[in-house]
Amino acid sequence: MNRRVLLLALSGLVLAPLASCSGGDSGKSGGSAQLLNVSYDPTRELYRDVNDAFARKWQAEKGQKVSFRMSHGGSGKQSRAVIDGLEADVVTLGLGYDIDVIAEKTKRLPANWQARLPSNSAPYTSTIVFLVRKGNPKNIRDWADLVRPGVQVITPNPKTSGGARWNFLAAWGYGRKAGGSDAAAQRYVTQLFANVPVLDSGARGATTTFAERGIGDVLLAWENEAFLAQNELGAGKFEIVAPSLSILAEPPVAVVDENAKKHGTSEVAEAYLRFLYTPEGQEIIAKHFYRPRDAQVAAKHAGRFPQIELLTIDKDFGGWGAAQTRFFSDGGVFDSISGGKSRSGGAR
Amino acid sequence: MSRRSPLQESKAVKWLLIGVAFLYIALILLLPLGTVFYEALRGGVATWMEAVTESNARSAITLTLLVAAIAVPLNVAFGLAAAWAITKHDFRFKPLLLTLIDLPFSVSPVVSGLIYVLLFGAQGWFGSTLQDRGIEIIFAVPGIVLATIFVTFPFVARELIPLMTEQGKSDEEAALSLGASGWQTFWHVTLPNIRWGLLYGVLLANARAMGEFGAVSVVSGHIRGETNTMPLHIEVLYNEYNFAAAFAVASLLAVLALVTLVLKSILEWRHRGAIAARGH
Amino acid sequence: MTAAALLPRLRRKRSAMPGLGLTLGISLLWLSLIVLLPLSTVFVKSAGIGWDGFWQAAGSERAMAAYRLSFGAAFVAALINLVFGLLVAWVLVRYHFPGRRLLGAVVDLPFALPTAVAGIALTTIYSQNGLVGSVLAPLGLPIAYRPAGIVIALVFVGLPFVVRTVEPVLEQLSKEVEEAAITLGATRRQTFLRIILPAIAPALATGFSLAFARGAGEYGSVIFIAGNMPYRTEIAPLLIITQLEEYDYPGAAAIAVVMLMISFTMLLVLNALQVWQRRRSA
Missing domain, CATH: 1.20.5 (Single alpha-helices involved in coiled-coils or other helix-helix interfaces)
Structure with missing residues (x-):
């Protein structure tokens, strides 16, 4: 009797879920195509709109239904997933290095992928700006203000976040310009990171720490993320400050040829990425606070994006491969400034 | 038994201990739990309903239940076998076996996902073989199930082993000497004795299977509406600054956990008479 | 084979x-x-990376600081749970009081709540603008983004391990021995220290070691509250993630191996002690 009760309970626990989850397969048949877009964190809202617009256009032009599977996460993590076998038709990541590694390790797209689409395969750009609290109580105007004593700076960890690498390079660029040498740049970023109390692993985590937990006086953020945070996390609570110098962030896109070929989606995948360069695509891009490439669309939205002197990764840092090795690899510049015994930031 | 038996502490000590226990549980467990519900319902019941019935949430719930439904029974079978072998028999290397069973508890969730990537990922040991045959393990349901089995691996066995050790094997020996077969002994003697422990183990394994985040995150691929379990869906919502919805789905998991645990308590209570009657 | x-x-x-x-x-x-x-x-x-490569990845000064933090915080948290977990188990088994069933039910919560949710909830409570944090921070006791925050998260994660391993043994403990001890004139305290504690010691040890081992590897709940500053609040599992981020799988594996071996050795010693003790007493 008791055993029966027990068995009943056990089998109930086991069977109830099983019964509730039969069926529900996504159809891949007939005149329809499906694209897996493996992207990084800040593009969720952007691609939701892009996907809808492109699906409508493709249906109208080719009579084919196209549906999307989206995967978002930290740029490096996403790149690793594709290397380990996540069969992305297209990748839309945070920095070129992450796609370079996919090309190098899997050979599923050619090494010169970045030359295949216009503008370095980056249909939209962004830059690094400051997000400060309402009224700018610490009066933060430029990079020099970030190293003042008593100013707390929030940035994610450059070792784990693509966005944070842009932050770091922009800061380095300022330090080098202001001090005239790499040594001065190193001194500057060392001081800067001494003012950082928390290193979140990703950009959105850092924004949450700054906005929701109330930690820090200034957040280093992608421009589009700063706009989004302003809108989503309480209008009027934050202000955006444009520094005198920043960096041109170019988040690139690419078709992963072998995967698309395998899925029979080469044509639609290519058209999807090219759609981003059309005026319609560029409008959506501007709507989500990325800087459009198209001159006309850019001119239309010029009022929103402040003019900032922008460094570029290729001209000023010798490309991502070189920058990654020099600054962010094990034993690189970032490791040397984050202090061991020699600097002893904390009590032992 | 009288109230003032010398086995009881004085009333003051008793209530002090109870008070401390409550305070501790409140600070460590109830406060976070309360936060989850508070944040979940802050936007109102309608927002909550929408967050947990929206299509991506539904598919995450379905996937989570499916994964638990596969992982838990497998670990029950293993747990029963391991506990029987360890507690009813004597053999060398027993500490080693025990330790290996505990091991998944101590493996960082990050690593428990990573090992399956190293095994079945495109660059892994079996990666190219699987890819040639078009079999998807990593970034698909099988990978999530494997990672879940790994993290819930010790729960049933760990629940049963101390219990069965404490009970000894005299009951079974008596049954065997009376001519019962091994299966009969297990079925009529051992199982009734351990049923609550077993149920407990199942509930815990089930709860953990549904709640696992780190390991599953590594092998999931994070495809919306497809390979996102509930914990991963929560992360997605949180990263979209959709805190209310994130906590709504989290509260659903918490409710699920609480319901199963209360269910267990009720079962236990209703059958207490039966347990007492069998008590040795 | x-x-x-x-x-x-x-x-x-x-x-x-x-x-x-x-x-x-x-x-x-x-x-x-x-x-x-x-x-x-x-x-x-x-x-695959050889001895030198292994130690370069797993034995760096930064990795050492991370091991110290992870294992140290896990040890402190397990110790706290050892004391209070025993107390909770004792109260649950020995006393009848209103709310007992509720208390018993929520103990398993940390198993069930996704670790990331726990981490977010704990950070919300203990950060400087949170419910508890806003009280403690002005007193000079900041918790979030400090090692103390890591300990809090690990206490949360580890509590059920101690309670759930001790509880069944405490339940099975025959009262006759205790009664006999009392009849022979032992005080309640002596009975507890000489009779009860030795009987539940193996279970306590198991609970402690499981909570400790689990805490050392914990990632999801800690990462939100830790602060993640190198040398100060950076836990070892985060270093594994960092290595992966550089596509350095062998380096990540090296750190994983070190952590695994420490936990494994500790669990093995404890299990061996217990089996040995049981054989001796049998």
Whole structure:
């Protein structure tokens, strides 16, 4: 009797879920195509709109239904997933290095992928700006203000976040310009990171720490993320400050040829990425606070994006491969400034 | 038994201990739990309903239940076998076996996902073989199930082993000497004795299977509406600054956990008479 | 090369109890497939970079600081849970009071709540603008983004391990021995220290070591509240993630191996002690 009760309970626990989850397969048949877009964190809202617009256009032009599977996460993590076998038709990541590694390790797209689409395969750009609290109580105007004593700076960890690498390079660029040498740049970023109390692993985590937990006086953020945070996390609570110098962030896109070929989606995948360069695509891009490439669309939205002197990764840092090795690899510049015994930031 | 038996502490000590226990549980467990519900319902019941019935949430719930439904029974079978072998028999290397069973508890969730990537990922040991045959393990349901089995691996066995050790094997020996077969002994003697422990183990394994985040995150691929379990869906919502919805789905998991645990308590209570009657 | 072929060697003496072959066979097979084979990948992977590479990744000053923090915080948290977990288990088993069932039910919560949710909730409470944090921070006791925050998260994660291993043993503990002790004139305290504590010591040790081992590897709940500053609040599992981020799988595997070996050794010693003690007392 008791055993029966027990068995009943056990089998109930086991069977109830099983019964509730039969069926529900996504159809891949007939005149329809499906694209897996493996992207990084800040593009969720952007691609939701892009996907809808492109699906409508493709249906109208080719009579084919196209549906999307989206995967978002930290740029490096996403790149690793594709290397380990996540069969992305297209990748839309945070920095070129992450796609370079996919090309190098899997050979599923050619090494010169970045030359295949216009503008370095980056249909939209962004830059690094400051997000400060309402009224700018610490009066933060430029990079020099970030190293003042008593100013707390929030940035994610450059070792784990693509966005944070842009932050770091922009800061380095300022330090080098202001001090005239790499040594001065190193001194500057060392001081800067001494003012950082928390290193979140990703950009959105850092924004949450700054906005929701109330930690820090200034957040280093992608421009589009700063706009989004302003809108989503309480209008009027934050202000955006444009520094005198920043960096041109170019988040690139690419078709992963072998995967698309395998899925029979080469044509639609290519058209999807090219759609981003059309005026319609560029409008959506501007709507989500990325800087459009198209001159006309850019001119239309010029009022929103402040003019900032922008460094570029290729001209000023010798490309991502070189920058990654020099600054962010094990034993690189970032490791040397984050202090061991020699600097002893904390009590032992 | 009288109230003032010398086995009881004085009333003051008793209530002090109870008070401390409550305070501790409140600070460590109830406060976070309360936060989850508070944040979940802050936007109102309608927002909550929408967050947990929206299509991506539904598919995450379905996937989570499916994964638990596969992982838990497998670990029950293993747990029963391991506990029987360890507690009813004597053999060398027993500490080693025990330790290996505990091991998944101590493996960082990050690593428990990573090992399956190293095994079945495109660059892994079996990666190219699987890819040639078009079999998807990593970034698909099988990978999530494997990672879940790994993290819930010790729960049933760990629940049963101390219990069965404490009970000894005299009951079974008596049954065997009376001519019962091994299966009969297990079925009529051992199982009734351990049923609550077993149920407990199942509930815990089930709860953990549904709640696992780190390991599953590594092998999931994070495809919306497809390979996102509930914990991963929560992360997605949180990263979209959709805190209310994130906590709504989290509260659903918490409710699920609480319901199963209360269910267990009720079962236990209703059958207490039966347990007492069998008590040795 | 089946598990069954190994059995005669594992068998100490012929037992009257049936089913050893079957159950041990199933256990070993399942263990090998789910735990041993997958875990062997990290050993093979880290072996690929040789001894020097291994220590460069796993033995750096920064890694050492991270191990110290992870294992240190896990130890403190397990110690706290040892004391209060025993207290909770005691109260649950020995006393009847309103709310007991509720108390019993929520103990398992940390198993069930996704670790990330726990981490977010704890950070919300203990950060400087949170419910508890806003009270403690002005007193000079900041918790979030400090080692103290890590300990809090690990206390949360580890509590059920202690309570749930001690509870069943406490329940089974026969009252006759206690009664006998009291009859012989022992005080309540002596009874507890000399009779009860030794009886539940193995379970306590198991609970402690499980909570400790689990805490050392914990990632999801800690990462939100830790602060993640190198040398100060950076936990070892984060270093593994960092290595992965650089596509350095062998380096990540090397750190994983170090952590695994520490936990494994500790669990093995404890389990051996217990089996040994049981044999001696049997």
